[in-house]
Amino acid sequence: MTMLYSQDAELSVIGAAMLENDQVADLAEIVRPDDFYLAQHRTVWGGIINLARDGKPCDLVTLGDHLEANGLMGSVGTLGDLAEIARAVPVASNAIHYADVVADLAQRRQLLGTLPDAEQRIADRGVDTADLITELQGRLESLRRSSRDRLMRAAEYLDHDFITPFDLRYSGQEESMGLSYGLRDLDEATMGMKPGELVVVGGRPSMGKTAFMMNSLRAALGGQAPVLIESLEMKRPALFNRLVAGIGDIPIAALRDPRGHEDRIDEYMARMAYPISQINSADLYINHETPRTISQIRAQAKEIHDRHGRVGLVMIDYLGKVKVEGNHKRHDLGIEEVVAGAKSIAKEFDCPVMLLSQLNRSLEQRPNKRPNMGDLKDSSAIEQEADTILFLYRDEVYHPDNPDNKGLAEIIIGKQREGVTDTVHVVSRLSHARFEDLAPKRYAEELES
Incomplete structure (x- = not known):
């Protein structure tokens, strides 16, 4: 079998970095110390990166002093051995190519190590x-490295990333609104769920997180977009009950016990x-097998993408039920x-992901008891990654004797990366697995049109 390392490429990367210190940042973006096959090369490259990080020049003398001061010169050899490494580079301008070779061979060794x-x-x-x-797909995918693009001036992206999309929205060729939540007032406040966004929906038990998810699902099904639901909390039959109830405006109880609602069962049927x-x-896919890792969920999203050419929406119910893969302390x-x-x-799939929490x-x-950002479990990670964070609050859960809050709910926009925070008031009909816009505003708009 061919040896999966190149001593010449490793020496060339190190030598080029020592000859032209300005290249260290670009080379370090491609190749890490662990990517070097030979231990002495790993040590030397780590020293070069440390010097560059501290803003110090990297030549034979400074690198030798750094390795000596940290007790690492013994693993490299002598200053003469270090000098031989520094002289190994054929053409410093080809350093990026050498780094790509080192990184590629390291990745192949990792693949071999999984066997x-x-x-x-x-x-x-x-x-x-x-x-x-x-599981194996997830492991292999975790070894994939993102491609390194040439750094370009922002102006070179302007037409593709801003002017053309704006023109398409202005001309009506492309919708400004993302996927609907199934609630007009919330859609207006957020412009819907946009591709590439992570939407986190938080709430205490009984606030209606699953009903809210069904609301958004009903709207997504109308757009003919492939949808993946990872239901780690509820089995598929229960989800079907809620989905049929919500779309058909049927009491969930009548679907569970049709004989107990014989007076209206013909209407409901x-x-x-x-x-x-x-x-x-x-094109709806529901997985209710547990436990699931995020890699397994990603693999299922990829299967849908390969089958349909796109993914419209991924829903995960809920965060605490996703199995962690790493051995985190x-x-x-x-x-x-x-x-x-x-x-x-x-x-990756340019689609919104809704994550319940x-x-x-x-x-x-x-x-x-209205929730805020600090109420999210392990909130720092969620705040950092989420584009939109919504909190569900039903005051009637805490004050059942107050007639003024019956059937009402609040959707608190705790974070919106491209919009304002606000509170949207809606009707709560959890017996039918639905949230609805408040009637007065809806009727007023329809009368004006």
Whole structure:
């Protein structure tokens, strides 16, 4: 088998960096110390990166002093050995090519390193084959490195990233609105769910997170976009109950116990025809198998993308149920892995990702129980990655005897990267798995049109 390393390429990267210090930043972006096959080369490259990070020049003398001061020269050899490395570069201007070679060979060694464990997993008959394939896909995908693009002036992107999209929206050839939440007032406040965005929906139990997800799903199905639901909290039959109830405006109780609603069951069955036909014609995928990792969710999104050429929306219910892959000593680092992975799915497939999240129990101790950013579990990771954060609040849960809040809910926009924060008041009909716009505003707009 061909040896998966090139001593010449490794020496050339190091030598080029020492000859032309200005190249260190670009080279370090491509190749890491661990990418070098030979231990002495890893040590030398780490020293070069440290000197560059501290703003110090890197030549034979300064690098030798740095390695000596840190007790690392012994793993390299003598100053003469270091001088031989520095003289190894054929043409310093080709350093980027040499770095690409080193990085590529390192990645191939990593792929080769996964084989023994993969072989062991494959031989384990207790693991479901389909789950095994998804798991291995996730592992291999985690080794993929993002491509390095040439740094260009912002003006070179202006037409593609701003002027052309603006012209398309202005001419009506492209919609300004993203995917609808199924709530007119919320859509106006947020411009909907936009491609590449991570939308986090937080709420305490009984606030209607799943009903809110169904609201957005109903709107997405009308747009004929492929949708993936990762239902880690609720099984598929229960989701179908809520989806049919929401689309058909049917009480969930009547779907669970049709014989107990015989006085109106004919009416409800007639209403079921439309939601069933809509689900039948939709590219809707629901996975309710647990536990799932974010890599497995990403693999399913990729399968949908490969099948349909796009992904319209990914919904994950909910954050706390996604299995963490890494061996993290701190819980918040595991949450960060999941949230960052969800954001990566949104960017990779250019679709919105809706991620449901529980809130900290501590808010129950406050007089005002309306949630805020601090109530998100492990909030720092979520605040950093999310583009939009919505909180659901139903005052009637805490004050059931107050007639003024019956059937009302608040959607608190806690964060909006490209918009303002606000509170949208809506009607809550959880018995029908629905949220609706408040009637007065809707009627007023329709009378004006």
